[in-house]
Amino acid sequence: MALSINKGYVLGANQGDARVALPWYVIMHESGNPKDVYDPNAILNEVKWMRSNWSNAYSTYFVGGGGQIYQIGEPGYVSWAALSANPYAPVQIELARTADRETFRADYQAYIALARQSAQTYGIPLTLDEGSAGNRGIKTHAWVTANYGGDHVDPYAYLASWGISKAQLATDLAGGVSNSSPAADNPNVVTVKYVPGYGVAALGDNGKQVPGSNLVLKHGTAWRSNGISIIGNQACYNIGRGWWLPQQYTDQAGLITINYVPGYGVAAVNSSGKQIAGSNTKFKSGSRWLSATVVKIRGQVCYKVSTSEYIPAQHTRGSGQVFK
Ligand SMILES: [Zn+2]
Incomplete structure (x- = not known):
């Protein structure tokens, strides 16, 4: 599948490094900019800033904003994001931060797909951080620092904050993002949607707000639900420790997403609880319905x-149920 790449912010013809890079590395970065986290325009701000400050540093691509890819430098040519390793990297990729799970999932999938496609374009092995200087493959900035000097160690800490280990990154780069990756969709994870920087209160079994829970259930945080119940008069997710997260403050507010065997649908019932014949062809797994x-x-x-x-x-x- 061809990736959609925004080329509206590519450097001008007389800008950037004119040297052709040796096809040794695809280098993976992460912006390290905490201001990006709650900014829905973070990716565009990063791209514009990098474009106007290219003489200090720039990468070939910037990924963020829910899987958007912006090209800044020209692939195949040297870019300036990894000091002494720059001449050996026909592609360097930056990733903007987010605190939103769905945004991260889409970003990570684009980040992996772009790295894989870039490596394949230049005949670079789909290995991660193997060997020392001169060993061709996909490398993190952390590997570059260990082998060429410098002080940046991205992107591991940021990826780890989303449950992506080094081993998982290596697996995803080698074979693409699979259903077993933490970046794949989990049908029981819901994300708090409230006000950036603020949280919502959980309800206890008695329907009363749990003091202090709003400091934990911050906007953008993701929670695995073990079940759905009506607390008070609203649908809530059971997120453990006796806490109920009101659905109206999540990414599922006002809607449902069918959780069933991939490719199949579930039957709706009528007000008496009787299954409605044929309705399973409509309510397919993964489809969303207003409710x-x-x-x-x-x-x-x-x-x-x-x-x-x-x-x-x-x-x-x-629902807490897993269908396969
Ligand atoms: Zn970096």
Whole structure:
């Protein structure tokens, strides 16, 4: 699949390094800019800043903003983001930070796909940080520092903050992002959507707010849900330790995402709990449906998705169930 690359901010013809790079490394970076985290325009700001300050430092590409790729330098030529290793890197890739899980997932998939495609273009092995200087492959800035000097050690710490270990990065670079990667979609993870920098309060089993929980359930943080229940009069996710996260303050606010066997659909039920024949062809796994009403039908939590159709909560994102 061809990657979509925004070339609207490429350096001018008389800008950047004119030397052709030796095809040894694709170098992976991370911006290290904490200001990016809650800024929805972070990627564009980073790209514009790098473009106007290219004489200090620049990379071939910048990834961020939910999987967007911007080209700045010309692939195949030297760029300036890794000191003494620059002459050996036809491609260097920067990654903008985010605190939003969906944004990170999309960014990481683009980051991996772009690194793999770049390596393949220049015949560079899909290995990660192997060997010492001169060993061709994909390298992190941390590896460059260890082998060529400097003081940057990105992108490992940032990737680790999203559950991506060095071993996982190596696996994903070698074979592409698979369903077992932490960057793949997890049907039971929900993300807090509130106000950047602030958090929402969890409810206890008694429906009362848990003091201090808003300091933990910050906007953009992701939580694995073990089940869905109605607390008070609203749908909430069971995120453990007796805490219930109100659905209205998550990425699932006002909607449901069908959680079922990939490629298959679930049957809706009517207000009596009877399955509606043929409805499973419509409510496919992964599809999203608006739902503002949650009710109990025969003791089962169900979301109303039309005047006559209800989807059991056990077949929605956050149910805690895993279908394969
Ligand atoms: Zn770097």
